[in-house]
Amino acid sequence: MNSNEETFSYLIDRDCLIVSVDSSFKQFALENEAPELAQQSLIGKSLFGFLCDHNTEVLYRQMIERVRGDGRPVTVPFRCDSPTERRYMELQISPAEEGLLHFCSSMKRIEPRESVALLEQNSPRSDEILLQCGWCKKVxxxxxxxxxxxxxxxxxLFSRPLLPExxxxxxxxxxLQLMADLES
Ligand SMILES: [Zn+2]
Structure with missing residues (x-):
């Protein structure tokens, strides 16, 4: 691992409850307009309380089952963009002591870009809904x-008075990629 690489990690128990979170995770949540994740205590909360859709929950459960099943880590790429940056990250789930699982996200690459208003958290929205992939951030x-x-x-969208949700x-x-990673 190179020394500039930022990582954010937490541990979950057998019931998928969070048992610890590292301090860089909190810092990352603050910098990513997710202060609710940094301010409240995450300890004892279910991992699945933070996943926003059913498909993602199913995939997380499959990854967890895979790692618990054969004890080998699983690694998946994902994006964690901000309005002004494309952030290419990687999540590794690996077994830890006493049946715990270690979730570690590391930053692989950052590309600055012109700010994208659609990704700003606090702008007013219309009733229209756009679906965004939680992994690659495509729309x-x-x-x-x-x-x-x-x-x-x-x-x-430039010409709309309000942006969609x-x-x-x-x-x-x-x-497909995730299913392939799970089978490898
Ligand atoms: Zn995707």
């Missing part, structure tokens, strides 16, 4: 999944 437009900038352009799920290609 569903018709039957395609596009990078957020391309989706903004395609849907001409984002809801999270998983795109077909991330689902």
């Amino acid at each position: 569903n437009v018709g039957d395609e999944w596009l990078e957020v900038e391309a989706a903004v352009e395609r849907l001409q 984002l809801s999270h799920g998983i795109c077909a290609s991330c689902k």
Whole structure:
């Protein structure tokens, strides 16, 4: 691991309750407009309380089962973008002592970009809902999944008085990739 690589980690028990969180995780939550994750105590809360959609929960459960089943770690890439940065990260789930599981996210690469208003947390929204993949952060437009900038352009969101709401799920290609990672 290179010394500049940031990591954020936590441990869960057999019931998938969080038993500890490292301090960089809290810092990361604060910097990522998720102060609710940094301020409240996460200890004793279910991991699944933080996953926003059913598909993601199912995949997490499959990853957890895989790691518990054969004791080998599983690693999956994901994006954790901010309005001004594309952040390429990796999640590794590995067994820890006494039946605990260690979740460790590490930052692999950051690409700065012009701020994307659609990703700002506090801007007012219309009733329209756009689906965004929770893993690669692409946005569903018709039957395609596009990078957020391309989706903004395609849907001409610049000209709207209010931006649509984002809801999270998983795109077909991330689902396939995850299933392949689980079987490898
Ligand atoms: Zn995806």
